[in-house]
Each structure stands twice: as structure tokens, then as C-alpha cells.
Amino acid sequence: MRFSALFGRTQREVPADAELASHQLSLRAGLIRQLAAGIYSYLPLGWRVLHKIEGILREEMDGIGGQEIRMPVVQPAELWKASGRYDAPAPGPALVRFQDRGAHDMVLAMTHEEAVTDLARQEIRSYRQLPLMVYQIQTKFRDEPRSRGGLIRVREFTMKDGYSFHATPECLDRYYPEVYNAYQRIFARCGVEALPVEADTGMMGGAASHEFMVVSEAGEDTLILCPECRYAANAETAELAKPEGVTGEPLPLEMVPTPQTTTIAALSELLGVSPAQTLKAVFYATPEGKLVFAMIRGDLDVNEVKLANLVGVAELRPATDKEIRAVGAVPGYASPIGLDGVHVVADDSITSGVNMVTGANKEGYHWINANYPRDFCVDQTADIALAREGDRCAHCGGTLQSVRGIEAGHVFKLGTKYSAAMDATFLDQDGVAKPLVMGCYGIGTGRLLSCIIEQHHDDYGIVWPVSVAPFQVHLVSIGTNRPEIVAAADALYARLKSAGYDVLYDDREESAGVKFNDADLIGIPVRLTVSAKTLAQDSVEIKARWARDREMVPNADLEGAIDALLAQKGGLAAG
């Protein structure tokens, strides 16, 4: 490709709207252009990178028995009604709905479980056809409440989504690690350090899931890591070892005045007790407006995702003061003591500790010496605590750390959620019809591209890993006013192309500085320079994008030198 003919130009100035390095660089290098909020076009350079990523995805998916298919983006709403997601609050308005000219309800697919389950129920009759994995690389549309960070979070995006079908949960359990390992290879081959973490299943549902997280300050998720035992989980689901509560002999329940003391910090200071000797009451409301009373020891925080899963709703919102008072509780002074008709979910930490301080449901008063279950009861006790940096690891007691991460991939054990809802069954050995056991596996390609840039750039621009670089070689000619230089560069370009290299040839009549700066910005692995200086030595200058030094290589040895650099970063040579 001649640079002079390349569609899409580089930009010197940083676009005002871009904050993340990946966003700025993908705009400046001419990879993408924005059409609307969270909706982007790919220019040739960006599209080439996406193709490289897709190639890796195909190889790895094919390698674990995947068969590539293609399903539609526009789908009848019936499918989504059948799975229950059309009316569920979970995808909600993110699912774009419209009617076709025949007034049929349609949707834009935000993922393809419904479509693939429909395919499976048509094609799969017998256990003999199982297990099976199909995948596609296809557009998804999600009308997200907010897009951000360029390609990090968009509304229209392409995803590699794979779906496996099994006769038994055990078979899924055996296959799941194969996908997990393939994902590890995919990210490694793209040059991205991705950390697999235990994750919440969210709107997808299912038994278990892992996210592949690219550690980055730009990340939207909080990860909890144990450096001792390598435990890693999304904070939404992370476990922690809760400190022991205070011990002692139970004393009689007593009400004490605590004016203007509505926080745990103020309360423990006023009464001279540790936060671990207090009980915290937090109120949430379900989408239907039902109040949920969460109770947890004062030294811990409530994890809303754990709580929502426990209650069986897609999401919770903080309850309003009005809703809290409606059940007889007093904000800042609430507790289950003397409260009826409210669903109380308690963290298991409340069973540890005696003589706790808790609200009296009366403005300005708290109970002291509250003991469970002597003084109050709850409807449900479970782990609803949020793991935080500095907490103890539930598995080894180590000190938990917290980092931010970008979710680049997600694998789920779906089980029979969709097959049961949509009646996708097969006949087992005994001739009994059973729902298919499913797994699903996704990687966002554009987001992965952004993650690669986040991890591979410097002050001058992108530094592509060889495996995903838009071209292998960036050929620069300097001194375009001299015909012999142009001729030599043209000849070298032809030679490299016929040798099978992907070459971007900067043949523009620009100064050396402009060309070098663009080369650094675009970030192609190997830069070759042809100039009066190199001609005089019958050589070509070669420089790796990631290296500082450049080197003169005799014309005859050039291919060897290029291959050596490409191989250095794990890429494949021409051929």
C-alpha cells in the first residue's frame, strides 16, 4: 500500500474528546472515525488490525473444534419473548426494538443465545451429535446508557461469540477449560496480558463464568486479587474472609440516646465501640419497587451484585427515605428489631459478634447489646459482603489487592437456561428428551484492539505486536526530489511485496520528520528507510518500532534482517 493513496489521514493534534491513550491514538493514527456516540467506522488501518485479530480468533476457535457460522443481527422479537429476555428488566432498553413494515416486532441482536438455541433445536436431535461448538464474528447492537473511551465501550461492536452444546453438565465442565485455555492463547497471541477472574453471570444467567480482564487504569471493573494464592475475582463476586466479631457474655438489650449519629463512624466514636460491634442497615428497592433490607456488620460493606443475585432480581437501587419510612424504619436509625413485614437479608457476619449496636427505628436512639437471634430475626443469611483492598483472602488469608480492569472476554457455563426456555432438546441414550446443556464464550474485537493499544504504546504512538500489526513493514523514502532515491525506494517496495511482505510505503513528498513521526504514530513493527545515505552504502536502514537504535543492513541481507525483527516479537515471517 502506498501511503499517498491510503484512505484516512493521520492527525497531529489530539482530538479534544479523547482521553484514553488508545482512543487518542486510534483517532490520530487513522484507525477509526466516529459517526455517533458509541458508533464508529473503521478506516483501512484499523480494519486491517481487526482482520488480524479475527484471524487469531478463528484459528483458536477452530483449534478447539469450533465451526464458524453466521447469524442475523435483525431478529424477530418472538425469540426474545421465548427466552424471557424481551420483557425482563435485565437487558431492558439496551435491546433495540422496532417493527418491520408488516408491523412485526423485531429486535437488534445484542448477543445471539436466542438465535443459536433456535438453530440448535432445529439441527440437534441426538446425543450422538454432541458435544458441538459453533461460533461467529458478528455485529452486536446494545443501546448502552453510556458509551466511553473510544472503542472501549460502544453501542455497535463486533464480537466473536461461541456457543457449545452438551448432553450433560459434566461434559460442559470438561469442555469449558478448553475454551478457557484457548482464550488464554488468544490474548497471549494478541500481545495482551489478560487476567482470568471469577465473575458474575449478569443478564446472561448460568452457573459459572470467568472474565478475561486486561489490567488498566482505564478499566471499568474492580478486580480483587490475592498475591499469595492467586485468587482473582471481579469485585462484584469476590469472596473475603470476614474478621471475627467481638466476643463476650450477652448483656441485656438496652436503648441509648444517640442524637445526630447516623453513620457507623460517628456511632462507634460516640459509644466507644469498634465498627465490628455495630450493625449496618442498608435499604434497596427492586425494579418492582419492593423494599429489601440488607443488614451487615458495621466494619463491612454490602455488595449489591451478591445481594441482587440472592434476592433474584436483575438490579437493585438505593431505596428512598420515603420507602424506608413506609415500612416503619428510620433512615440512620434502622434495624430489624421491632420491624414486621420487611424482607431482611443479612450478611453471615452478623452471626459473629455479641452485644451489637443497632438502630432503634426511633430518631436519635440506638439499641446496644443486641444479639442475634435472641433480639431479632432475619429472613435470609448469606454472604453479601463486598471484598475490598486490604481485606483477607477467603482461601489463604493473604491480603487482598484491588486493581482496575477492562473486560476483554467472558466465558459462561449457561446450563439449560435457554434450551429449557426455548425447548431445545435432544434424545439421550435412553431415548429421553433432555434440554441441551450450553456454554457461551465472547470476545469483543474492537475492545480487544483498544486493549492492545493501551498496553502497547509510547509517547510517540502505537507499538503494534507483530501478530496484529496492520502491516509488517513501513518503508520510508527520504529525498523524494531525487529520482534515484524514488527509483530505489520503488524498487525495494516491489521487491518486498513480491517476497510476500505486507508493506506500507510512504512515498509522499514530505520531509523526513513528517514521515518518521507518522511511522511512529502508526506503529508498524519494522521501519525501513531509503535515502541518499543508504544508497551510498548499498544498504537500507532498519529499525524496530520498539527499539531505539537503527541499523544499516546491506541490501542483500535485508529479508533476513526483517525476519529476525518480526520473529523477535513472535510474528510470522513472510511466505
Added chain:
RNA sequence: CGGGGCGUAGCGCAGACCGGAAGCGCGCACGGUUCGGGUCCGUGAGGUCGGAGGUUCAAAUCCUCUCGCCCCGACCA
């Protein structure tokens, strides 16, 4: 959806408080110059000042409404 910010030439911005000829840098076109890290000189093209309404002799500027984009939160690959 809540909070904050911004819409003036392809990009980055000034002009707005205090109404009175639409500007600057980069980029782009042409001519010359230079030729190993964003050369230099000259000439030029390019803007319904996001849109609609209002106030006024006069609106980029003041008022009202509206559309769009970015950032922070609640959701996801």
C-alpha cells in the same frame, strides 16, 4: 437516567462578561525553497458560528426551547 462540561473552517482553539466587518495555529490547494525527526517564504480556497424561536436599528455574543458530543456515576464484550 442523575451530576458536570462542550458545540465557531478537516483538527486544535480565540472572539462571548461588555451586542457593532468572523479570527489564529495546524492541515488543505498552487508556486517557489529545503531534503535524516512535524523545513521556510508567498498566494489561495474553505465557516448557515449545532438547530429553531425571541429581544434589538444590529446577535457567534443576550433570552427561551431543542439537537448533538464528551466526562463522572448506575449496566456490559
